[in-house]
Amino acid sequence: xxxxLLKPIYFYFREKKELFLFKYLLKNKINxxxxxxxxxxxxxxxxxxxxxxxxHFLNLLEKNDWLKYFEENTITNIVAEHVWEHLTKxxxxxxxKTCFTFLKNDGxxxxxxxxxxxxxxxxxxxxxxxxxxxxxxxxxxxxxxYKLMSEMLVSVGFRVDLIEYFDENGIFHQNNWSGEDGHIRxxxxxxxxxxxxxxxxxxxIIDAVKIAPNPKGNNTSI
Numbered sequence: 001x002x003x004x005l006l007k008p009i010y011f012y013f014r015e016k017k018e019l020f021l022f023k024y025l026l027k028n029k030i031n032x033x034x035x036x037x038x039x040x041x042x043x044x045x046x047x048x049x050x051x052x053x054x055x056h057f058l059n060l061l062e063k064n065d066w067l068k069y070f071e072e073n074t075i076t077n078i079v080a081e082h083v084w085e086h087l088t089k090x091x092x093x094x095x096x097k098t099c100f101t102f103l104k105n106d107g108x109x110x111x112x113x114x115x116x117x118x119x120x121x122x123x124x125x126x127x128x129x130x131x132x133x134x135x136x137x138x139x140x141x142x143x144x145x146y147k148l149m150s151e152m153l154v155s156v157g158f159r160v161d162l163i164e165y166f167d168e169n170g171i172f173h174q175n176n177w178s179g180e181d182g183h184i185r186x187x188x189x190x191x192x193x194x195x196x197x198x199x200x201x202x203x204x205i206i207d208a209v210k211i212a213p214n215p216k217g218n219n220t221s222i
Contacts, residue, residue: 018044019057026051026069035076039182041083047183050079060087060095066102075102079182081113082203085128085140089152092142096156100210108210110158111182116204117145120170124201149206158208164188165204172199181207 042052059065078099099110115128127134129143146165153160163177186203188194193201
């Protein structure tokens, strides 16, 4: 009974602490004129030089939340690891548009990592699919593959660079990438489940770059 009563108090003070930290770090970045780099849904896990954010004060679906802290076209990097699968397709598009609006013109980068719907391991799919058996999967709304995610990002205006992904034939692809643009823990080189060098547990990782419109209408790079 006591634990149940104390739980709301714990979350209240935790949220206060998260917001205080964000504001403190943001003020330092503005004063020092250093690039604005955001971690979406950080759960207090973030790299040095990055701003940890949470939905209770910076909701991807609420543009006004962002306008409290940022001007449009001012953010250098945004990274979101295993966030988008918790959004419906419609809300996922809204979230992409929010990021597009606030990222810097001609080079601002959104790095997204989500469970990979083309992963050939059935056990993996059973774990990460909506209402799957894995942690948090009860709240998963959509299982992405590189095609679906790319189409959505391009429709918003991004150029898409595929980083890690399985294709339709279950073949794994990896392109060089740096943690300077956003660390992804659930990736081939950073997840301990892949220590044998095989992609046992990976994510679909995509970089979405805000650039001038491509006159040929093709903003996907594989």
